Amino acid sequence: MRRPPLTAVREGHRALETLVVGLTDAQVRAPSPLPGWSRGHVLAHLTDNARMFARLAEHALRGELVPTYDGGTAERDAIIEATAGRSAAEHRTELARxxxxxxxxxxxxREADWARPVTFRNGSIGTTVLARWRETWIHAVDLDLGLRPDDWPEELAAHAVDFLLGRLPAGTRLRADDMPREWSVGDDDPTTLVSGRVRDLAAWLAGRTPTVPPTAARGLPALGPWPPHPTPTPRASR
Structure with a gap:
């Protein structure tokens, strides 16, 4: 795998840290746009997401393949619940750390290390960098502190469309109005054409509110579930 976009991900980290500089305890406790989650839950998830990816990377460097969470999604959810109630200052400190x-x-x-396998989405360390890129910018919107999909980098939006394309039914084609990109799902002769700015296409596919909703002649198609974890690729024995 080629070197992932580390500089772009770091820029997302800095934007997130800037976003929460003035966060108050009352804002932390307030609901986020995500059902059942406060802003504190979103911050707890972003913080533990960084810890989890660092853990996978540490083990990968030693040639070890470990579960994303030893206790599965139940452990992940428990960590979020246990840390969502931190004060604003505690959230900022722990997220930065x-x-x-x-x-x-x-x-x-090193260059060759990015292909080291991990259990997260049965991918590689390089794909976890891309995942962190998505998580940072998408959940920054979920904090509802002024950052919107229009603030996403164009490259991030195009990557998000690539990743989320599987939510669309076969026979759908997406066309970006503000860049020379098109995406097709499972059919060379699409029956549905959806057009819009790339950031709006990405926001719609991610289940967030686009600034200008994409359009289709017969209405937007229903979105399927978030992309499932791919089936692991069998690895040669040694």
Whole structure:
């Protein structure tokens, strides 16, 4: 795998840290746009997401393949619930600490190391960098502190469309109005054409509110579930 976009991900980290600089305890406790989650839950998830990816990276450097969470999604959810109630200052401190630890681990990777396998989405360390890129910018919107999909980098939006394309039914084609990109799902002769700005296409596919909703002649198609974890690729025995 080629070197992932580390600089772009770090820029997302800095944007997130800037976003929460003035966060108050009352804002932390307030509901986020995600059902059942406060802003504190979103911050707890972003913080633990960084810790989890750093853990996978540390083990991958040693040639070890470990579960994303030893206790599965139940462990992940328990960590979020247990830490969502931190004060604003505690959230800022812990988010910054875990982000630094993640970036520090990444700094130790050489070119060939990005292909090291991990259990997260049965991918590689390189794909976890892309996942962190998505998580950072998408959940920054979920904090509802002024950052919107229009603030996403164009490259991030195009990558998000690539990743989320599987939510669309076969026979759908997406066309970006503001860049020379099209995406097709499972059919060379599409029956549905959806057009819009790339950031709006990405926001719609991610289940967030686009600034200008994409359009289709017969209405937008229904979105399927978030992309499932791919089936692991069998690895040769040694």
């Amino acid at each position: 875990q982000t630094v630890e993640l970036e520090t681990v990444w700094d130790r990777f």
